Ligand SMILES: Nc1ncnc2c1ncn2[C@@H]1O[C@H](COP(=O)(O)OP(=O)(O)OP(=O)(O)O)[C@@H](O)[C@H]1O
């Protein structure tokens with residue numbers, strides 16, 4: 236797969252106080268590709284995703300989307316962020332708005348669509364995640380899986396070029412994980428470009444083009460699922476995968 | 491006994507006119523306190539250190555002063571000093587309003603902070619600017635959560651409004667005192683005034699609770715705040 | 716410079732005298748206000764229907780009446796029924812009545828939050844209900860109510876200025892007299908304000924310290 240490169244990440248560094256959380260991360264993302272990030276807790280996976288859309292400003296390094304610099308983009312960042320969808324571990328749905336309004340609000344306020352148009356578009360996205368019948372419920376009335384699907388619809392409504400997923404299923408009960416992963420699989424199959432932090436190795440194996448193993452703020456190794464899982468180069472990677480296996484069942488298990 | 495009742499009924503229209511003044515003070519101060527309090531809270535949470543520090547000082551100052559001292563300071567001191575010739579009513583609303591803003595700002599601040607960072611991040615990730623996120627996402631939620639606490643401001647301001655007697659605002663207590671000075675019948679008149687306050691207090695609270703229930707969102711802001 | 720001299724020579728001495736009165740007002744009011752709060756709260760929670768209703772009515776009436784109104788009623792109203800007080804005494808009575816009403820709300824909430832098992836356990840040991848409430852429930856409840864009560868004490872400090880309206884010359888009154896004589900309102904009331912700010916801040920510190928001291932180890936609210 237040698238498509239067009241739509242996202243370039245170069246040498247991202249980030250420290251909080253004296254702790255270096257990211258120590259020079261670089262990679263390219265091709266159109267339609269899914270990259271999965273794994274690594275133990277505290278290695279900076281969330282920080283990395285947030286650096287990509289500048290919710291966290293990196294100390295050093297650059298991010299380009301379609302050849303346009305995202306870092307140091309000043310006011311332009313608000314336009315660029317629309318092109319970078321983000322899905323959070325704990326959903327972060329707007330609790331005062333119904334599911335449909337959650338999807339609409341940025342269309343109306345940011346894209347300046349009129350209400351009718353925005354409403355239709357929101358409904359379309361809710362259909363895409365299979366929640367058209369929950370449109371008028373408030374977040375507190377949704378199950379975790381449904382809430383996460385709404386938050387995916389909310390990000391999709393902005394027609395993003397890339398989607399960032401930060402452990403989208405780790406706050407969910409096991410039986411709800413499947414429905415969210417299914418939505419993500421469909422997205423990947425329909426050509427969405429995605430960066431996913433997850434420890435669902437079943438998903439990673441069947442969907443990812445590349446798995447990136449992060450350790451202490453660096454990319455230790457990366458490769459296609461079969462390469463990385465069957466032949467990890469480093470002991471550290473092997474250890475981590477074994478631990479995941481213990482925690483989540485056999486690696487490679489399909490959901 | 492009959493004399494007393496006649497006296498009360500004769501004085502009542504005059505005193506009742508004071509309820510409008512009292513209500514206007516309360517409403518005005520609530521409004522001033524709401525607008526300034528909201529702005530202060532946003533400044534304290536999202537402002538640069540200098541701004542949040544200034545807000546903290548403002549809050550400390552206005553919460554630490556007695557109403558009476560504040561009223562005297564404004565009425566005899568600051569406003570004449572600035573060459574402003576304004577009515578006692580205006581000063582009452584300003585002083586009580588600013589004081590209320592100090593209290594309200596802390597209520598709003600707590601509610602904004604209780605929302606957590608996630609809401610702001612989600613809004614920004616969709617391309618909203620910071621002011622857009624504050625206006626469309628943070629404030630609507632913070633205001634709903636703050637409603638129960640906010641309705642506490644009403645009885646506080648209502649009872650505090652009586653202090654404006656000290657600068658001669660023609661509210662209930664001032665009018666009551668005028669009647670007393672003419673009739674030398676303090677007990678029945680004061681009791682009547684007190685009763686008016688109690689009814690306004692109790693009735694107002696009942697109405698606010700009703701409003702709270704109407705504005706509730708399913709599953710939102712569960713539990714007491 | 717002239718202002719500094721004025722503050723030091725003319726203003727501060729009477730303000731200090733006023734401050735002494737303010738502090739006395741507060742110190743007399745706090746314990747009785749606490750006691751009133753405890754009695755009313757206990758009556759509301761554990762009293763029979765009649766007592767409970769009366770206590771509730773007390774709270775509605777005295778939380779609904781402006782404090783200044785209450786002070787006038789006591790100082791200017793009661794003499795017409797043959798009961799008269801010195802300004803200082805009248806002020807303290809008013810503060811206690813009002814403070815008691817507010818305190819009782821916090822104590823009531825705290826009483827209700829003490830687990831029911833506590834009362835049962837005490838009664839199982841042979842205590843009467845009254846003994847159980849006084850020895851077991853109230854000590855726990857008062858600790859929980861302390862943050863609220865602290866708040867009310869801070870309010871009390873500020874509202875003590877209303878005593879001036881009964882011609883009890885405390886801090887605010889002392890300031891008003893100097894200000895009127897020398898026609899320096901802004902300066903005087905700012906200095907008076909600083910006095911109150913100090914009082915309130917110091918009281919806040921002390922009460923915060925007390926709250927920490929009285930915390931029951933391992934018990935999280
Ligand atoms: N705002 C912040 N202030 C200070 N330290 C932070 C902040 N955000 C993250 N950190 C620190 O940065 C490190 C990396 O955090 P990050 O959330 O990126 O890790 P992660 O790989 O996503 O971990 P997890 O798997 O637990 O989500 C952690 O040690 C964390 O304590």
Ligand SMILES: [Mg+2]
Pocket residue numbers: 280281282401402
């Ligand atoms: Mg994380």
